[in-house]
Amino acid sequence: xxxxxxxxxxxxxxxxxxxxxxxxxxxxxxxxxxxxxxxxxxxxxxxxxxxxxxxxxxxxxxxxxxxxxxxxxxxxxxxxxxxxxxxxxxxxxxxxxxxxxxxxxxxxxxxxxxxxxxxxxxxxxxxxxxxxxxxxxxxxxxxxxxxxxxxxxxxxxxxxxxxxxxxxxxxxxxxxxxxxxxxxxxxxxxxxxxxxxxxxxxxxxxxxxxxxxxxxxxxxxxxxxxxxxxxxxxxxxxxxxxxxxxxxxxxxxxxxxxxxxxxxxxxxxxxxxxxxxxxxxxxxxxxxxxx
Numbered sequence: 001x002x003x004x005x006x007x008x009x010x011x012x013x014x015x016x017x018x019x020x021x022x023x024x025x026x027x028x029x030x031x032x033x034x035x036x037x038x039x040x041x042x043x044x045x046x047x048x049x050x051x052x053x054x055x056x057x058x059x060x061x062x063x064x065x066x067x068x069x070x071x072x073x074x075x076x077x078x079x080x081x082x083x084x085x086x087x088x089x090x091x092x093x094x095x096x097x098x099x100x101x102x103x104x105x106x107x108x109x110x111x112x113x114x115x116x117x118x119x120x121x122x123x124x125x126x127x128x129x130x131x132x133x134x135x136x137x138x139x140x141x142x143x144x145x146x147x148x149x150x151x152x153x154x155x156x157x158x159x160x161x162x163x164x165x166x167x168x169x170x171x172x173x174x175x176x177x178x179x180x181x182x183x184x185x186x187x188x189x190x191x192x193x194x195x196x197x198x199x200x201x202x203x204x205x206x207x208x209x210x211x212x213x214x215x216x217x218x219x220x221x222x223x224x225x226x227x228x229x230x231x232x233x234x235x236x237x238x239x240x241x242x243x244x245x246x247x248x249x250x251x252x253x254x255x256x257x258x259x260x261x262x263x264x265x266x267x268x269x270x271x272x273x274x275x276x277x278x279x280x281x282x283x284x285x286x287x288x289x290x291x
Contacts, residue, residue, distance in 0.1 A: 001024050001025070001053070001138045001139065002024070002025045002026075002027070002048050002049055002052075002053070003019060003024060003025065003026050003027070003048075003053050003054075003055055003139055004026075004027050004028075004029070004044045004045065004047075004048050004052065004053065004054035004055065005019075005026050005027070005028045005029070005054075005055050005057065006028075006029050006030075006041065006044070006054060006055070006056045006057065006058060006067055007029075007030060007056060007057035007058040007085070008028045008029075008030035008032070008035040008036065008057075009030070009057070010114075010115055011057055011111065011113075011114070011117070012028070012030070012057035013028075013035060014115070014117055014118035015055075015057065015084075015111075015117065015118075015122070015143060016028050017118055018117065018118050018121070018122075018142060018143060019139055019142045019143065021142075022141075022142035024138060024139065024142060027044055027047050027048065028044075029041055029043075029044045041067070041070050041071060041074060042074055045071070045074040045075060050076060050078065050079065051076075051078040051079050051080070051135060052075060052076070052079040052080070053079070053080045053081075053082065053135055053136055053139065054071055054075065054079070054080075054081050054082070055081075055082040055084055055109075055136075055139065056068065056071075056081065056082065056083050056084060056085060057084050057085055057111075058085055059085060059086075060085050060086045060087045060088065060091070060236070061087075061091075064083060064085055064087055064091070064095075065091070065095075068081060068083070068095050068098065068099070069098075071099075071104075072098060072099055072102055072104065075102070075104050076103070076104075077102065077103025077104065078103065078104075078105075079104050079105070080104065080105040080106070080107060080132050080135045080136060081095075081099055081104060081105070081106050081107075082106075082107045082108075082109055082126075082136055082139075083095065083106070083107075083108050083109065083161075084109045084110075084111050086110070086161070086164065086168075086235060086236070086237060087108065087161055088161065088165075088236075088240055089108070089158035089159070089161040089162040089165065089240075090158070092106070092108040092127065092157050092158040092160075092161055093157055093158050095108075096108075096128070096157040105128070105129065105131070105132035105135065106128060106132065106157060107126055107127070107128035107132050107133055107136055107157075107160070108126065108127045108128065108157060108158060108159075108160040108161045109124055109125065109126040109127075109140075109160050109161075110124070110125040110126070110160045110161050110163055110164020110165070110167065111123070111124060111143075111164070112124075112125075112164065112167060117143075120145060121143065121144050121145030121146060121150060122143045122144065122145070122150075123144070123145070123150050123151070123167075124140055124143060124144055124150065124151040124152070124160075125151075125152055125154050125159075125160045125161075125163035125164050125167070126140065126151075126152070126153055126154060126159075126160040127153070127154050127155050127156055127157050127158055127159030127160035127161070127162075127163075128156070128157050128160070129157075130153075133153055162244070164237070165237045165240050165241050165244070166241060166244075168235070168237040168238060168241065169237065169238055169241030169242070169252070169255040170255065171211070172234075172238045172241075172255055172258040172259055172262075173254040173255045173257075173258045174209070174211055175211060175258070176254075176257070176258035176261055177254075178211060178212065178215055182194065182198070182215070185197060186224065194219075194224075195216070195219040195220070195223050198212065198215055198216050198219060199216050202216060230265055231265050231266060232261075232262045232265045233262070234259065234262050238255070238258070238259040238262070239259065241255055241259075242255065242256050242259055277289070
């Protein structure tokens, strides 16, 4: 089939290659002309045969909104837009309504796999009407990993990105657990080979995972992570997961704590810890460290 792909960065560029390897035609557009096959969204739409499918892989928020607004004016009834970025699920509902007013279908698709997706395939979580999903199915089949798993029609519009959001929330908590265990092992004098302990966990243990494999890769490159600064950003999906938990009265203590730990990583000298130190000194005479 033919596919228009908007956004050819680290994810989008590899997705274009994987889809082409499966025998499909991909026409890609990116603001960087060195990456693009065409020079505008209008040219991209003009090169596709109806009914068209256009897959959007641009940053969530304003970039996605402006792209969908432009596509709404260029596409025709019966065409389908897929948002494969990390949009908030509530935006999906708005985008679907906007496009439906012009007879254009919409599918939201959470995509996981990162830079390894080209070779290993991408885990896909998608939402939308079955009719619209069917028009995209050949591309979904090309992107997913080999075998029976790795892709799911999660439900109605918004369900795909909601599932991906929860996936990322779980990822936050898993990474935090590995990180805390690593720090404790590094701290104890009797433990002499933390990297090899992590490596030993890759086989036969209940905590083995791809994230553990990646941790070992990182330690092989920099055994004590001396070259890194202890700063971790967040993409926004961890925050949305916690907000959804509050809205639905679902307790998520591990995921919430992992998100707050990232916030703490951005403080060279935590104001909160200043107050805690001051209070411990006041009530217990505990020592404080002066600047």
